[in-house]
Amino acid sequence: MSGAIDITASDLKLESKAPTGPLAEKWSKHKFDLKLVNPANKRRYRVIVVGSGLAGASAASSLGELGYHVDCFCFQDSPRRAHSIAAQGGINAAKNYQNDGDSIFRLFYDTIKGGDFRAREANVHRLAECSVDIIDHCTALGVPFAREYGGQLANRSFGGAQVSRTFYARGQTGQQLLLGAYSSLSRMIELGRVKMHSRAEMLDLVLVDGHAKGIVTRDLVSGEIKAWAADAVVLATGGYGNVFYLSTNAQGCNVTATYRAYKRGAAFANPCFTQIHPTCIPVHGDQQSKLTLMSESLRNDGRIWVPKAKSDTRGAAQIPEAERDYYLERKYPSFGNLVPRDIASRAAKQVCDEGRGVGPGGLGVYLDFAKAISEKGKRDIEGKYGNLFDMYAKITAEDPYATPMRIYPAVHYTMGGLWVDYNLMSNVPGLFVLGEANFSDHGANRLGASALMQGLSDGYFVIPYTVGGYLAGEKPGKAGVDHAAFGEVVSTVKSRSHKLLSIQGNKSPRQFHRALGQIMWERCGMARNAAGLEKAVTDIRALRAEFWENVKVLGDGSAVNTSLEMAGRVADFLEFGEIMCVDAWHRQESCGGHFREEFQTEEGEARRDDDGFAYVAAWMHRGDGKVPSLAKEPLSFENVKLSQRSYK
Numbered sequence: 286m287s288g289a290i291d292i293t294a295s296d297l298k299l300e301s302k303a304p305t306g307p308l309a310e311k312w313s314k315h316k317f318d319l320k321l322v323n324p325a326n327k328r329r330y331r332v333i334v335v336g337s338g339l340a341g342a343s344a345a346s347s348l349g350e351l352g353y354h355v356d357c358f359c360f361q362d363s364p365r366r367a368h369s370i371a372a373q374g375g376i377n378a379a380k381n382y383q384n385d386g387d388s389i390f391r392l393f394y395d396t397i398k399g400g401d402f403r404a405r406e407a408n409v410h411r412l413a414e415c416s417v418d419i420i421d422h423c424t425a426l427g428v429p430f431a432r433e434y435g436g437q438l439a440n441r442s443f444g445g446a447q448v449s450r451t452f453y454a455r456g457q458t459g460q461q462l463l464l465g466a467y468s469s470l471s472r473m474i475e476l477g478r479v480k481m482h483s484r485a486e487m488l489d490l491v492l493v494d495g496h497a498k499g500i501v502t503r504d505l506v507s508g509e510i511k512a513w514a515a516d517a518v519v520l521a522t523g524g525y526g527n528v529f530y531l532s533t534n535a536q537g538c539n540v541t542a543t544y545r546a547y548k549r550g551a552a553f554a555n556p557c558f559t560q561i562h563p564t565c566i567p568v569h570g571d572q573q574s575k576l577t578l579m580s581e582s583l584r585n586d587g588r589i590w591v592p593k594a595k596s597d598t599r600g601a602a603q604i605p606e607a608e609r610d611y612y613l614e615r616k617y618p619s620f621g622n623l624v625p626r627d628i629a630s631r632a633a634k635q636v637c638d639e640g641r642g643v644g645p646g647g648l649g650v651y652l653d654f655a656k657a658i659s660e661k662g663k664r665d666i667e668g669k670y671g672n673l674f675d676m677y678a679k680i681t682a683e684d685p686y687a688t689p690m691r692i693y694p695a696v697h698y699t700m701g702g703l704w705v706d707y708n709l710m711s712n713v714p715g716l717f718v719l720g721e722a723n724f725s726d727h728g729a730n731r732l733g734a735s736a737l738m739q740g741l742s743d744g745y746f747v748i749p750y751t752v753g754g755y756l757a758g759e760k761p762g763k764a765g766v767d768h769a770a771f772g773e774v775v776s777t778v779k780s781r782s783h784k785l786l787s788i789q790g791n792k793s794p795r796q797f798h799r800a801l802g803q804i805m806w807e808r809c810g811m812a813r814n815a816a817g818l819e820k821a822v823t824d825i826r827a828l829r830a831e832f833w834e835n836v837k838v839l840g841d842g843s844a845v846n847t848s849l850e851m852a853g854r855v856a857d858f859l860e861f862g863e864i865m866c867v868d869a870w871h872r873q874e875s876c877g878g879h880f881r882e883e884f885q886t887e888e889g890e891a892r893r894d895d896d897g898f899a900y901v902a903a904w905m906h907r908g909d910g911k912v913p914s915l916a917k918e919p920l921s922f923e924n925v926k927l928s929q930r931s932y933k
Contacts, residue, residue: 289815289819289870290819290822290867290870290871290912291912292867292871292912292914292915293907293912293914293915294914294915294916295903295905295914295915295916297552297712297903297905297914297916298916299552299704299706299712299901299903299916299917299918300706301405301407301706301707301918302706302707302708303405303406303407303408303706303707304318304407304707308393308406308407308410308923308924309389309390309410309414311407311410311411312410312411312414315707316750319750319751319753319754320753320754320757320758321753321757322753322756322757324351324352326761327351327352327353327753328352328353328354329761329762330353330354330516330517330756330759330761331353331354331355331356331514331515331516331761331762332348332353332354332355332356332515332516332517332518332519332752333355333356333357333358333499333500333513333515333517333518333519334348334355334356334357334358334519334521335357335358335359335487335500335518335519335520335521335522335542336358336359336367336520336521336522336523336542336719336720336722337357337358337359337361337364337367337467337470337481337521338367338368338369338463338521338523338720338740339367339369339459339462339463339466339720339737339740339741339744340521340719340720340721340722340739340740340741340743340744341357341359341364341367341519341521341522341719341720341744342357342364342367342463342466342467342469342470342744343466343469343740343741343743343744343745344519344521344719344743344744344745344748344749345357345470345473345479345744346466346469346470346472346473346479346744347469347744347745347748347749348748348749348752349470349473349476349478349479350469350473350478351749351753352478353478353752354478354480355473355478355479355480356479356480356482356513356515357470357479357480357481357482358482358485358486358487358500358502358513359481359482359483359484359485360483360484360485360486360505360537360850361483361484361537362483362484363483364467364470364481364483365463365464365467367463368523368534368535368537368538369459369460369462369463369737369740370459370460370463371459371533371534371535371578372458372459372462372736372737373456373457373458373459373578373580373582373673374443374451374453374456374458374580374581374582374733374734375441375443375451375452375453375458375582375733375734375737376419376420376423376451376452376453376458376462376734376737376738376741377392377416377443377446377450377451377452377732377734377735377738378392378416378417378419378420378450378452378738379391379392379413379416379417379450380417380420380438380440380450380452381448381450382437382438382440383440383448383449383450385448385449386448387448387449387450389410389413389414389416389417390410390413391448392413392416392450393406393409393410393412393413393924394925395445395446395732396409396412396413396726396727396728396732396735397409397728397922397925398445398925398930399445399625399727399728399730399731399732399877400700400727400728400729400730400731400732400877401627401728401729401730401876401877401891401893401930402728402876402893402895402899402920402922402925402927403555403558403728403729403876403877403899403901403920404725404726404727404728404920405707405725405901405918405920406920406921406922406923406924406925407707408707408725408726409726410924411742411747412726412735412738412739412742415738415742415745415746415747416738416742418745418746419738419741419742419745419746420438420452422741422745423462423465423741424438426465426466426468426469427465427468428454428461428462428464428465429454429461430452430453430454430461431452431453431454431455438452439452439453440452441453441582441585441669442585442623443581443582443585443623443732443733443734444581444584444620444623444624444625444626444629444732444733445620445623445624445625445626445732445733445932446623446732447619447620451582451733451734453582455669455670455671455672456580456582456670456671456672456673457672458737459737462737462741466741466744482502484504484505484506485502485503485504485505486502486503486505486541486850487500487501487502487522487541487542487545488501488502488503488510488541488545488778488781488853489501489545489549489774489777489778490518490545490546490549490551490713490716490774491512491514491770491771491774492549492550492713492770493763493764493768493770495550495713495714496713496714496715496759496763497517497518497546497713497714497715497716498514498515498516498518498715498763498764498768498770499512499513499514499515499518499764499766499771500512500513500518501513501771501774501775501778503778503782505845505850506844506845507843507844508841508842508843508844508845508846510775510778510779510782511775512766512771512772512774512775513766514764514765514766514768514771516715516756516759516761516762516763517715517716517717517752517755517756517759518715518716518717519717519718519719519748519752520542520543520546520703520716520717520718520719520722521718521719521720521722521740521743521744522542522543522722523538523720523721523722524538524698524699524702524721524722525538525539525540525543525544525556525699525701525858525861526538526559526696526697526698526699527539527540527854527858528540528801528802528805528858528861528862528865529559529696529802529805529806529810530574530798530799530801530802530803530805530806531568531573531574531575531576531695531696531802531806532575532576532695532696532697533562533565533575533576533577533578533695533696533697534575534696534697535575536574536575539854539857539858540854540857540858540861541853541854541857542722543702543703543718543722544857544860544861545857546703546711546713546716546718547703547904547906548906549713550712550713550905550906551703551704551711551712551713551716551718552703552704552711552712552903552904552905552916553701553702553703553704553864553903553904553913554701554702554703554704554724554901554902554903554904554918555700555701555702555724555729555868555901555902555903556699556701556861556864556865556868556904557701557809557813557865557866557868557869557872557879558699558700558701558724558727558728558729558730558877558878558879559696559698559699559700559701559865559878560626560627560696560697560698560699560700560730560731560878561626561627561630561694561695561696561697561810561811561878562578562581562626562630562694562695562696562697562698563581563626563629563630563632563633563692563694564578564579564580564581564583564584564629564652564692565577565578565579565692565693565694565695565697566579566677566680566681566691566692566693567644567645567648567649567691567692567693568648568693568695569645574795576695576696577676577680578695578697579652579673579676579677579690579692580670580673581626581733581734582669582670582673582733583652583654583670583673583690584622584623584629584652585623585669586654586657586661586666586669586670587622587652587653587654587657587690588611588614588622588652588653588654588656588657589611589612589613589622589629589633589650589651589652589653589692590609590610590611590612590650590651590653591609591610591612591636591637591641591642591643591650591651592604592608592609592610592641592643593608593609593610593641594608594641595639595640595641596640596647597641600688601643601651601653601688601689602688610636610641612632612636613629613632616632616933617932617933618933619932619933620932620933624932625730625732625733625932626697626730626731626732626733626878627729627730627877627878627880627891628890628932629694630694630811631811631812631880631889633650633692633693633694634694634811634812635889636650637649637650637693642693643691644691648693649691649692649693650691650692650693651689651690651691651692652689652690652691652692653689653690654666654685654686654689654690655689658686663686666686667686674686677690694811696806696810698721698731698736699721700724700727700728700729700730700731700877700878701724701865701868702718702721702722702723702724702725703716703718703722703723703724704723704724704901704903704918705717705718705723705724705725708751708754708755709723709725709743709747709748709751710751710755712903714755715755715759717748717751717752717755719740719743719744719747719748720736720739720740720743720744721736721739721740723743724901726739727739728876728877729876729877729878729879730876730877730878781853782842782849782853783842784833785836785838785849785852785853785856786838786840786841786842786849788833788834788835788836788837788838789837789838790834790835790836790837791835791837792831792835792836792837793836793837793848794836794838794848794851794852794854794855795851795855797828797831797832797836797855797859798851798855798858800828801825801828801855801858801859801862804821804824804825804828804862805821805862805865805866807821808820808821808824808866809821809862809865809866809869811880812880812881812882813869813870813879813880813881813882814881814882814883815870815881815883818866818867818869818870819870821862821866822863822866822867822870825859825862825863825866826863828859829859829860829863832855832856832859833856836852836855838852860909864904864913867904867912867913868902868904869881871902871915872898872902873894873897873898874892874893874894874897874898875891875892875893876891876893876898877891886929890929890930891930892929893929895927899919899920899922899927900917900918900919900920901917901918901920902915902917903915903916903917903918904916
């Protein structure tokens with residue numbers, strides 16, 4: 286491909302391994318066709334699970350339940366600290382409890398369409414199938430889902446759907462689901478089938494004869510760098526949204542585990558597909574280090590608007606109805622305030638760019654509950670969203686019951702991730718990738734309440750089958766930590782840590798991270814263009830060079846050292862950010878969360894190029910400082926018709 290960024294084709298052939306046959310029968314057929322490990326032999330195998338969020342905890346507990354020996358790692362002080370607790374609004378499932386026309390196929394269709402037709406059909410349909418079992422399983426674990434007066438589980442709507450399929454536990458759904466998974470994990474720990482390693486960060490992947498056979502970690506308390514061997518490795522380490530510095534993710538969230546796997550040969554798919562969530566509390570200062578998400582569930586009862594006039598400085602109460610623009614309801618009458626996140630975010634940016642934004646700097650829109658409170662009563666709204674309203678009030682010192690919330694889009698979720706086949710195995714044999722860490726189910730945009738669904742589907746219902754299919758062909762204990770490959774990787778990790786500690790420059794890792802985030806937000810954020818992405822690549826390379834000459838890491842590597850932790854993560858972000866920009870530059874179309882300004886309709890909507898870009902873009906490492914090579918997995922759509930998305 287010619288242009289300012291030189292991209293070469295990879296020799297890697299990506300095989301989805303999606304089974305043949307009717308869509309609704311693929312998963313059942315595949316489960317039967319997979320090789321099995323008999324119960325006695327399962328005790329001979331060891332599996333490493335990195336991450337203890339919904340995907341990791343559910344996978345570790347399920348594999349332990351089957352009889353495998355599991356080592357589970359997390360860098361938090363407890364599995365309960367995993368970032369899954371931050372998911373507030375709900376989890377989708379095609380139960381059709383509301384009798385409003387939902388079905389497994391409709392959930393499948395909404396997810397494919399919501400992802401702007403850039404996801405693999407077979408994986409998405411399996412997700413929709415598993416959704417109905419997830420709710421039953423979690424209810425059996427004691428997850429306190431909201432219920433109707435008669436005792437039936439309650440549902441509410443989320444963006445991108447015209448049915449009510451989202452199950453919720455007030456505004457704490459992720460936390461309650463994680464507690465359910467944690468209870469299962471704790472049981473396996475007590476029985477000795479899972480060994481938990483907290484405050485341990487994965488810093489590299491170990492390959493033996495091309496297969497993933499272990500990891501290298503740093504103990505975040507003692508500083509010890511240690512190798513761990515297993516028969517398979519499962520990564521469930523979340524997304525990379527913190528490459529933007531300001532995001533709704535916890536500050537500890539990072540790309541290191543998946544990026545280390547990428548540098549060991551795993552393909553990284555669609556990294557430019559990042560989601561900007563429309564319902565976040567706006568930035569309030571230059572020194573802010575994190576943004577706060579207000580659940581999409583609020584858009585069920587809240588109405589989004591801005592003044593019709595530009596530069597209107599009056600308070601919300603002083604602007605009469607006739608002078609308000611409920612722009613989502615006006616532009617998208619069929620879905621209104623519940624359009625998908627990418628569309629709502631771009632619409633908010635557009636009205637703010639027009640000079641009609643509210644709040645400091647004009648970077649905000651109103652989310653107004655006055656009508657809902659008037660019609661349903663404050664008690665009803667408080668029952669649904671009380672903890673979210675309390676959180677908003679504590680952060681902003683404003684009462685959302687009396688005055689509209691102010692919201693603005695912010696980086697939230699990442700649809701890209703390590704490439705995986707239908708078995709959730711990467712192109713590196715033995716390396717499985719679950720949840721947000723893989724690319725598989727959401728295409729170019731994730732519908733709200735689908736992240737929890739995917740994480741639990743992968744952990745509870747998919748990996749227990751597919752990891753067995755792989756292990757059935759592997760001899761247990763093929764390589765231990767005494768194998769030369771482990772020593773080489775340990776040496777590499779130690780050398781990198783020593784290099785970071787030895788630079789002793791003048792800038793902190795956070796300063797470099799903030800500078801990278803500004804480049805990414807401005808050039809690869811809600812809107813991108815070729816010139817901006819080319820400049821971003823140049824600027825990131827210059828910033829990376831400065832980092833390795835001028836970063837200052839405090840302390841040493843023999844004890845707790847948060848400065849060293851951050852430096853390692855920022856170093857990976859400084860390389861990964863370039864790959865994101867290359868991917869965004871290469872994809873000359875607009876789809877979902879990837880909006881190229883050159884490719885839009887006359888109405889300002891995303892314009893896809895299905896002839897040129899209906900494929901997964903999987904990037905392969907070619908060496909430090911080199912543009913990665915590109916492998917493609919063509920996407921075929923046999924069960925849904927490719928069409929321009931419309932929510933009007």
